[in-house]
Amino acid sequence: MSTDVKRLITAFAALLLAALTTTPARAADGDAPSAGQRIAEALRTSPVYVDEAYADAVPPSRQRQLADRIHRTGLPVKVVLTPLTKGDAFDGDSDVLAGIVRDRLPDQRELILITTDGDFPDSLNGYEWPADTHQTRDAVAAAGLLDETRDAGLADLTAKAVELVAEGKGTQRYEEATRDQRESPASKPEPGDSRGWLWPLVAVPALALTALATRALVRSRKAAPAVPQLVFATARAADEAELRRRTEAEVLALGEATQAAEVSTTPDLQRALDAYAAAGRVLDEARGVPDLAGALALAQEGQGALAGSPGLPLCFFNPLHGRAALRTGWRPLGRRDRLDVAVCQDCADALRDRRAPEVLTDRAGDGRTVPYFELPAGRSVWSATGYGSLASPLDGFNSRNAKAG
Numbered sequence: 001m002s003t004d005v006k007r008l009i010t011a012f013a014a015l016l017l018a019a020l021t022t023t024p025a026r027a028a029d030g031d032a033p034s035a036g037q038r039i040a041e042a043l044r045t046s047p048v049y050v051d052e053a054y055a056d057a058v059p060p061s062r063q064r065q066l067a068d069r070i071h072r073t074g075l076p077v078k079v080v081l082t083p084l085t086k087g088d089a090f091d092g093d094s095d096v097l098a099g100i101v102r103d104r105l106p107d108q109r110e111l112i113l114i115t116t117d118g119d120f121p122d123s124l125n126g127y128e129w130p131a132d133t134h135q136t137r138d139a140v141a142a143a144g145l146l147d148e149t150r151d152a153g154l155a156d157l158t159a160k161a162v163e164l165v166a167e168g169k170g171t172q173r174y175e176e177a178t179r180d181q182r183e184s185p186a187s188k189p190e191p192g193d194s195r196g197w198l199w200p201l202v203a204v205p206a207l208a209l210t211a212l213a214t215r216a217l218v219r220s221r222k223a224a225p226a227v228p229q230l231v232f233a234t235a236r237a238a239d240e241a242e243l244r245r246r247t248e249a250e251v252l253a254l255g256e257a258t259q260a261a262e263v264s265t266t267p268d269l270q271r272a273l274d275a276y277a278a279a280g281r282v283l284d285e286a287r288g289v290p291d292l293a294g295a296l297a298l299a300q301e302g303q304g305a306l307a308g309s310p311g312l313p314l315c316f317f318n319p320l321h322g323r324a325a326l327r328t329g330w331r332p333l334g335r336r337d338r339l340d341v342a343v344c345q346d347c348a349d350a351l352r353d354r355r356a357p358e359v360l361t362d363r364a365g366d367g368r369t370v371p372y373f374e375l376p377a378g379r380s381v382w383s384a385t386g387y388g389s390l391a392s393p394l395d396g397f398n399s400r401n402a403k404a405g
Contacts, residue, residue: 036104037104046063046067049080051081065159066155069162073165073166076108077113077114077162077165079115080098080114080116081154081158083116084097084116092118094118097115097118106304106323109130110129112126113127114127115127122144123144125137130326139161139164142170142174144157144161244283250295250296254303257306258306271302272303272305275305275394278298297313297319297388298393298394300388301393302394312324315342316347317343318358320360327342327389332374339390341386341389359372
C-alpha cells in the first residue's frame with residue numbers, strides 16, 4: 001500500500017473519530033473562574049486577548065491591527081485566542097470558555113465573541129448574545145472554509161472572521177462555502193492512471209465520511225446561539241453531585257471577588273457580601289437541584305452587585321439554562337394574569353413557537369414532581385422569586401429567614 005493511500009486512510013479515520021465524538025465536554029473543576037476572570041479583565045482594556053502560547057502566531061503588532069479593525073466595525077466584538085486542551089480550566093471546550101467569559105462580563109449585555117476551537121486548533125468558533133443578530137456563528141464558521149483562508153495563519157483567519165461578522169451575511173457566506181465544497185468534483189484519476197483501482201476504495205468512504213462530518217457541523221451550527229454560562233455548560237446532563245461541585249466553585253469565586261473588591265470603588269459591596277453569605281448557607285443546606293440552582297442565582301446576584309450592573313437574572317423556566325437573554329410576558333396555565341419573566345433564547349423560542357419550555361422541577365407536598373414555580377410561594381423561596389425574574393433571590397431569602405425568625 002502506497003504512502004499516499006496510508007495518509008488518506010489515516011485522515012479518514014481521524015475525520016470519522018471527530019464526527020462521531022459527541023460526548024459533551026465538562027469544565028475542569030480547577031481554576032476556570034480565575035482563568036475566565038483573567039481573560040475578562042484583559043478584554044476590558046483591549047478587544048483582543050491572545051495567550052502567550054499564540055504570541056508568535058499573533059504578535060502584538062497583529063493584535064493591534066485586529067483591535068483597530070474591531071473598533072472600526074463599531075460592534076461589541078471580543079476575540080479570545082487561547083489553547084484549549086482536555087483537562088485545562090475549560091476542559092478543552094470552546095463553549096465552556098465562551099460561557100465563562102460571558103459570565104465574567106455581566107455589564108456587557110451585547111457581546112460578540114470569537115474564540116479558538118478545542119477540537120481543531122486552527123479553527124475558530126463564534127458566539128453572540130443576546131441573540132445571533134449578526135449571524136456570528138455562521139460567519140466565523142465560513143471564515144475557515146474559504147479558499148483565501150485555507151492556508152491562512154491564525155491572525156489572518158481571525159481578521160477574516162471579524163470582517164464576515166461585520167458584513168452581517170454570515171449564513172449566506174456559510175451556505176455558499178459549504179455548497180462549493182459539496183459541488184466540487186472529486187479528484188478522479190486520469191485515464192490510464194495505474195492507481196485507478198483505488199478510486200472506489202478511496203472515494204466511497206471519503207464521500208460517506210464527508211457527509212457525516214458535514215451533518216455534524218450543520219447540527220452544531222444550528223445549535224441555539226445563547227450559550228450557557230460557566231457552570232451551566234453541562235448542568236442539564238450533570239448529576240446532582242456534579243452540579244454541587246460546580247456551584248461550590250461559583251460561590252467560592254464570589255467570595256474571592258468580594259475579598260479583592262475595594263470599598264471605595266464598589267458601592268454595592270455589602271450586598272455582594274450578603275449574597276455570598278446567603279449562597280453559602282443555601283449551598284450547605286441544599287436538599288436538591290432547586291436549592292443548588294438557588295445558590296447559583298444568589299452567587300450571580302452577588303457578582304452583579306460587584307460589577308454595579310446586575311443585568312438579567314437566570315432563566316425563569318430553568319435557571320440551569322444560564323443567564324436570560326430577554327424578558328417576555330408569560331401566562332401560567334389556568335391564570336388570567338401574565339407574568340413578566342426573564343428567559344433564555346431557547347425558552348423564548350419555545351414560547352414563540354407555542355411549545356412548552358424545558359422547566360426545572362421540584363417535588364410537591366404530595367410527592368408529585370411539578371414545575372418549581374407551581375409550588376406555593378410561601379413554601380419555596382425559588383417559586384416566590386423565580387430565581388430573580390419575579391423578585392431578588394437575596395431579598396426573598398432574607399424575607400423567608402425573617403419570617404422564620
